[in-house]
Amino acid sequence: MAVRALARVNLCAIERNVARLAREANGSAVCAVVKADGYGHGMVPSARAALRGGATWLAVATAGEARDLRAGLGDDAVRILVFGALSDAELPVALDVGADVSVWTVARAEAMAASGRAARVHVKLDSGLGRLGTRDATEADAVVEVVAGADALELAGAWTHFATADERGDHFFGEQLARFKAWAEPVRAAHPGVLLHAANSAALLRDPASHFDLVRPGVAIYGLDPFGEDPAQRDLEPALELTSYVAALKTAEAGDSAGYGRRFVAARETLIATVPIGYGDGWRRALGNTGEALLHGRRIPLVGTVSMDNVTFDVSAAGLGAKLGDDVVLIGAQGAEQITAEDVARAIDTINYEITTALTARVAREHHCDGAGTPDAGT
Template identity: 85%
Template sequence: MRALARVNLSAIERNVARLAREAPGCAVCAVVKAEGYGHGMVAAGRAALAGGATWLAVATAEEARELRAGVGDNVRILVLGAVSDAELVVALDADADVSVWSVERAQALADGGRGARVHVKLDSGLGRLGTRDTAEATAVVDAVAAAENLELVAAWTHFATADERGDQFFGEQLARFKAWAEPLRAAHPGLLLHAANSAALLRDPASHFDLVRPGVAIYGLDPFGDDPAQRDLEPALELVSYVAAVKPADVGESAGYGRRFVAQRPTTIATVPIGYGDGWRRALTNRGEALLHGTKVPLVGTVSMDNVTFDVGAVAGLEAHVGDAVVLVGAQGAEQITAEDVARSIDTINYEITTALTARVAREYHRDGQAPGS
């Protein structure tokens, strides 16, 4: 297979269980939007539930529809993002909870005549969805609570800088949310409060409230962009391919579009069939690396849509043969390349590395090397 993402469902389960221990007494809402950050939404959702999550969260109504079909009826699903009128129908048909932040939207939802479970969002500082006005947010809560066909479930917010340890704004957001939300809970017994993403969950217990929403960490990715092992997290995804061609390159010969690699010495070039059409970023041109026979080899030349090339001759004594396994994310022998390593090489975040993997990359699921269900 030209490019394969192997996903360890047992690692997702253990990561969720580990995060649940970090927030005792809190419900865990595992975020599985964007195809489970590239790992597969339904498979990741099922693994998260097996690990102790009781809620799942997505960004869109269509994701909620697909997830509901995959995980069954006895799971709470929350749509975090904005939904149009047409999308709202899809979300409610999927029996998903929805997010609201304006009185007008709450009233329209009530006037629609359908029952809905509602989470009211305060923009405490992220500056995207939600209202910044606490008085308006409270009015939305009151409107939802007063509507006979709506169920007021939760008040929530989202942090802008939880993954930037030591910054002051995280604390400001947390204080702003608490000052608004805690009196609401007194006025509406049973109201859930939730705010913590993966970074906040690991950073500050004061952010946990009643429910936590880990996303990136359930896949074994470090929310702080460092090393998952430092957080006792297990990367769940391994990205592999193979050597499709091997050829010598003499001095002055090049590899790839634009001749962005020209051999300065006699060397050997291995071509691997993965490229930006698979989500392997073009920004990795002359920057990336892969594991071949347990040794790191540099990516050279331009990443194209379907292929990349590696300078095998850069490593003394290393040989490549057609069919040899190549690991782009994961471990081989004693060496490892993490999504965080790849992200740092192109100044992005680990989220983007896995989420960028396209449908052309096959997903293969296992449980610690064994077929699921075996």
């Protein structure tokens, strides 16, 4: 029986992508980023696949994600790093599951030291992204010293994040790298064993000078191109396929419309297929009259407005032979044709990250290994 919206995730592709990125890292440890439910692919199954591929760390954005990841893995030994800001209520949640945490103010470092609670700390320098972290290297040094001097705290890492790593040829990436290096290398010299880390997926693939001790690939482990072009050019395998099916077929005569707002009006007799997926599933409304899907190995245009639960496609191309129940591929391959998350993103001027992370819980996830069963299936 057809499933109205199904994301099939190939965990073996994730495993191979991580192994490929580990080779690129050339000795630096790999921290697989599995935040936002593994970029829409399923956090725990993706994390397990990444570990099989050679990752030795995992990273998330929130305390709740760290808690759920630890519970799902059932392994207290795997290192989990929380990137994001943690409120006073959230910090204990992360520490309760043994997660490493990020700190960048003296006040937070001193409060943690005074609590006497054991914690592994990564000090963040804002080298130019302008979000979390301190811009002041002197303040960052002070945070390092508070952490290093506290009996219960372990100075585990020093890190930053790039603003333009995915914009090849820009100058700011090099400026950030130089700024971080000038601060971080003396920190490591003064505190041997501290891990330096800066590289996201794009930086990992762009410049070995950014690798330091640990790399943090996110989007690339799922086979998405961090440069928004073509995963195959990076030797990456897209792990996610999104499918639905033809739920209804009707002929629109010239002048008939399809969808809210009559954004599509047939100029001639047109066979319209209704496919049960919509923005309630994360299929963006902006794809109205611009998106595509695959049917019988051929591209079909999305016509009209994307609604919460349904979209409509023109399937009247000669010889297509659409029938009820036919599989429709929104992301993935069918026959010789393929639609990537990058293709979908370009159609609405966004990024591939947003396409997969937008998929809601209403989209069923099915995990497999190259089409076969896997111990992680259904988790």
